[in-house]
Amino acid sequence: MKKGLLIISFILLSVVAVACNNDNNNSASNEAGTQNIKEKVHAYSVGSFEDVSASITSEELIVTDAGKKTSFDLPEDEFFVSIAPFIENTHECAIHSLTGCQGELVEKTFDVLIQDEEGTVVMDDTITSLENGFIDLWLPRDRTYQVKIEYDGKTAESEIGTFKDSNTCITTMQLT
Numbered sequence: 001m002k003k004g005l006l007i008i009s010f011i012l013l014s015v016v017a018v019a020c021n022n023d024n025n026n027s028a029s030n031e032a033g034t035q036n037i038k039e040k041v042h043a044y045s046v047g048s049f050e051d052v053s054a055s056i057t058s059e060e061l062i063v064t065d066a067g068k069k070t071s072f073d074l075p076e077d078e079f080f081v082s083i084a085p086f087i088e089n090t091h092e093c094a095i096h097s098l099t100g101c102q103g104e105l106v107e108k109t110f111d112v113l114i115q116d117e118e119g120t121v122v123m124d125d126t127i128t129s130l131e132n133g134f135i136d137l138w139l140p141r142d143r144t145y146q147v148k149i150e151y152d153g154k155t156a157e158s159e160i161g162t163f164k165d166s167n168t169c170i171t172t173m174q175l176t
Contacts, residue, residue, distance in 0.1 A: 037061060037072055038138065041080060044098035045136055054098040056080050056168050061098075079141045079162035082134040083170040085110060085149045096134075096169035103133020103171070110135065111150040116143050151175055 041061055044054035052065045058079065061072040074080060082096045084103030093101060107128060112135065114123040122145065129135050139145065141162050149156045154175035160166065 037074060040072065041098065042136070045082070045130055045132065045134070047099075049099055053100060055100075056082075056096050056098060058162075058164050058166055058168060075138075077141055078138045079166070079168075080136070080138055081160060081162065081166075081168055081170060082136050083147070083149070083160075083173060084129075084132075084134045085151060085156050085173045085175050086133075086171070087154065087175050090171045090174070093169035093171045094167045101132060101134065101169060101171075103129065105129055105151065106131055106133045108133075108151060113148040114139070115146045116140075117145075147173070149173060149175070 040063075041054075041056060044061075044063070052063065054061060054063045056062070056074070059074055061074065063070050063072070080096075082098075082101070084090065084101070084105070086104040089104040091101070107130070109126055109128050112123055112125055112127050113121070114137075115121050122139065123137070127135050135149075139162050144159060144161050147158050147160055152175075156173035156175045158170065158173050160170060
């Protein structure tokens, strides 16, 4: 009887140890997956591609290569948004094309202040726009933010959201 209980206890302990180990592996895998998708998004934002297009919705990265469309899920807790501050020229946009959208102010340095709805500062940094004139950001999901961007004595302010139906392309922040 004691031998049977010992064997059952050992089996249960083994199952618990494997389950805990798998949770750790899944967590590491999720972190690696999040980093991998962020690297993909960045590569499409800064790269030059022929016959490849990439766009990003609130939930997925969509890549079309030689007519084949592939989708990649975005992190559950982070939202991608790309902002193109402008002075004179902009375009209408809701879903950001990583390989197609072009902003006016290329490789310019901006002071960016982002606060959540409680007034907590999420970002207060100096950021240089990419060759496409956009500032790419990853923000916590399901929040509303006040964004203030300053450049060359001019300022733009806007409220943005990071919800399922929120835009990933912000081209309405005119610097005045």
